[in-house]
Amino acid sequence: MYIYFGIIVFVFGIVIGSFLNVCIYRIPKQQSIAYPPSHCTSCSSKLKWYDLVPILSYIILKGKCRYCKHNISIRYPILELITGLLYFFIYVKFGIGIVFMKYAVFISIMIVIGMIDFDTTDVYFKTIIVGIAASIIFLLLHYYSGEFIIDYIYGGIFGAGILSFIIVITKGGMGWGDMEICLVCGLFLGLKLTLVMLFLSFIIGAVIGIILILSGVKSRKDYIPFGPFVVMASVITVFVGQNILNWYL
Numbered sequence: 440m441y442i443y444f445g446i447i448v449f450v451f452g453i454v455i456g457s458f459l460n461v462c463i464y465r466i467p468k469q470q471s472i473a474y475p476p477s478h479c480t481s482c483s484s485k486l487k488w489y490d491l492v493p494i495l496s497y498i499i500l501k502g503k504c505r506y507c508k509h510n511i512s513i514r515y516p517i518l519e520l521i522t523g524l525l526y527f528f529i530y531v532k533f534g535i536g537i538v539f540m541k542y543a544v545f546i547s548i549m550i551v552i553g554m555i556d557f558d559t560t561d562v563y564f565k566t567i568i569v570g571i572a573a574s575i576i577f578l579l580l581h582y583y584s585g586e587f588i589i590d591y592i593y594g595g596i597f598g599a600g601i602l603s604f605i606i607v608i609t610k611g612g613m614g615w616g617d618m619e620i621c622l623v624c625g626l627f628l629g630l631k632l633t634l635v636m637l638f639l640s641f642i643i644g645a646v647i648g649i650i651l652i653l654s655g656v657k658s659r660k661d662y663i664p665f666g667p668f669v670v671m672a673s674v675i676t677v678f679v680g681q682n683i684l685n686w687y688l
């Protein structure tokens with residue numbers, strides 16, 4: 440039973456990943472995520488359902504549009520696969536329940552925000568609004584199941600506060616978009632895990648930043664978006680944040 444649920448969750452995650460691809464592609468272009476239906480970005484041919492089976496269609500079509508043979512980025516199936524795997528691991532760690540839903544929603548929103556930041560170095564306010572709204576729904580669910588929710592509100596205030604402080608003292612070393620991302624993370628993770636997340640994002644940012652500069656991909660003057668590091672740190676925190684805290688304390 441356990442493994443069947445695991446497979447269902449994995450496939451569900453892949454399908455959601457396919458939707459996240461649409462969001463990541465369309466939101467920066469100010470397009471609706473619901474209309475028009477999926478089409479080739481090169482020849483605009485409307486895609487049939489069998490062109491839209493996540494991962495499998497990509498393999499069958501060998502990464503090319505059925506109609507114009509335009510190359511389709513391998514990023515789409517990879518992101519679908521990663522989303523499926525993350526959903527599977529959330530299920531393995533937390534089982535099926537509110538916590539699963541909460542972290543699945545959280546990680547999905549973070550993937551969209553992080554990838555758009557990576558592509559455009561911008562954070563779109565509508566993605567932040569969705570994050571805040573979703574966090575409020577889960578806060579209410581926590582509240583009505585008798586949990587204290589003040590810790591999550593402190594988490595949001597702390598995440599946003601630390602980033603605001605850094606932005607002000609470094610005069611724009613980071614953007615206000617990063618502050619908004621950390622606000623959403625704080626509301627989902629709570630105070631202690633937000634601390635772990637921030638700590639990890641600075642470490643990941645420093646390590647990847649140094650690698651990018653040493654390898655010549657970026658120069659010291661280039662802007663490297665911080666959002667993707669926050670997203671990576673958040674995903675790690677969901678899975679092992681509590682272990683890191685226990686180990687540290």
Ligand SMILES: [Zn+2]
Pocket residue numbers: 479480481482483484504505506507508509
């Ligand atoms: Zn095409």
